[in-house]
Amino acid sequence: MSPSLQGQRIFVTGGSSGIGRGICERLGRENARVAVGFHSGDERAEQVAETIREAGGEAITVPADVSEENDVEVAFAQIGEAFGGLDSVVINAGLQADASLAEMSLDQWRKVMSVDLDGAFLVARAAVRHFQRRERDETETVGKLVFVSSVHEFIPWACHVNYASAKGGVEMLMKSIAQEVASKGIRANGIAPGAIKTPINEDVWSDEEKLEELLKIIPFGRLGETEDVAAAAAWLLSDESDYVTGTTLIVDGGMSLYPGFIGNG
Numbered sequence: 312m313s314p315s316l317q318g319q320r321i322f323v324t325g326g327s328s329g330i331g332r333g334i335c336e337r338l339g340r341e342n343a344r345v346a347v348g349f350h351s352g353d354e355r356a357e358q359v360a361e362t363i364r365e366a367g368g369e370a371i372t373v374p375a376d377v378s379e380e381n382d383v384e385v386a387f388a389q390i391g392e393a394f395g396g397l398d399s400v401v402i403n404a405g406l407q408a409d410a411s412l413a414e415m416s417l418d419q420w421r422k423v424m425s426v427d428l429d430g431a432f433l434v435a436r437a438a439v440r441h442f443q444r445r446e447r448d449e450t451e452t453v454g455k456l457v458f459v460s461s462v463h464e465f466i467p468w469a470c471h472v473n474y475a476s477a478k479g480g481v482e483m484l485m486k487s488i489a490q491e492v493a494s495k496g497i498r499a500n501g502i503a504p505g506a507i508k509t510p511i512n513e514d515v516w517s518d519e520e521k522l523e524e525l526l527k528i529i530p531f532g533r534l535g536e537t538e539d540v541a542a543a544a545a546w547l548l549s550d551e552s553d554y555v556t557g558t559t560l561i562v563d564g565g566m567s568l569y570p571g572f573i574g575n576g
């Protein structure tokens with residue numbers, strides 16, 4: 312438990328499912344005040360909020376298509392009204408629309424770009440505008456951003472060029488923002504998950520053969536759990552990481568350590 316998470320007002324986009332859900336529930340257990348963002352999953356988001364409330368925490372649900380500028384503005388206004396301000400945002404909402412390059416439509420390209428990259432920009436911009444309005448002592452941290460990216464921000468991914476390009480963009484977005492706003496007491500960091508068991512990759516982990524293939528490239532020999540990512544997010548949002556900005560925590564069970572070289576390559 313981190314004392315600095317207690318009472319922190321935190322917005323998690325994509326809180327209605329998978330990794331975002333795990334982060335919301337972890338933050339709820341840390342007694343943070345959690346705004347559970349959702350797009351299509353209003354009932355799932357309400358379940359997440361209810362789980363937090365049943366455990367004695369505070370949570371609201373916040374609808375927004377993160378690729379829509381107005382939705383994002385309305386979401387921040389709703390949270391401001393409910394919580395009287397905001398301390399941190401976890402920029403997690405994302406999706407895939409997979410195809411080989413030759414088969415990929417412009418709509419598939421734009422869909423992923425608009426949610427995974429435009430959405431990250433719109434939410435980060437709204438958050439920074441909000442943080443900048445807060446009163447600040449000279450060295451105080453007034454806001455924290457955590458971007459949930461992917462190991463595919465640096466590992467190329469055939470047949471997923473839209474997703475890998477968007478996540479590569481998220482890495483540079485995060486670092487450039489971190490550089491720009493550090494002097495204003497705002498920290499920005501990223502998490503690059505490997506293969507985490509969530510609905511986004513159910514087609515892989517629910518198929519025995521595909522799962523076996525995937526596990527070959529994960530030295531830990533297991534898929535990640537949402538709690539593995541939530542623990543990293545909790546640390547990046549806490550005062551324990553107060554001198555950390557512009558960095559990405561890789562949470563991947565060793566997937567990015569060139570597992571093909573195990574056993575001398």
Ligand code: NAP
Nearest residue numbers: 325328329330350351352376377404405461506507509511
């Ligand atoms: P997930 O279970 O499919 O959850 C995706 C979340 O994003 C849902 O809450 C969904 O909301 C939200 N979302 C989708 N489109 C949205 C939009 N237009 N506006 C607002 N929210 C939207 O997937 P996940 O695995 O938890 O993924 C979460 C993040 O982790 C993504 O950015 C993903 O790229 C990243 N990631 C995942 C893995 C993995 O192995 N699972 C690995 C690396 C990175 P609704 O359900 O309410 O529509």
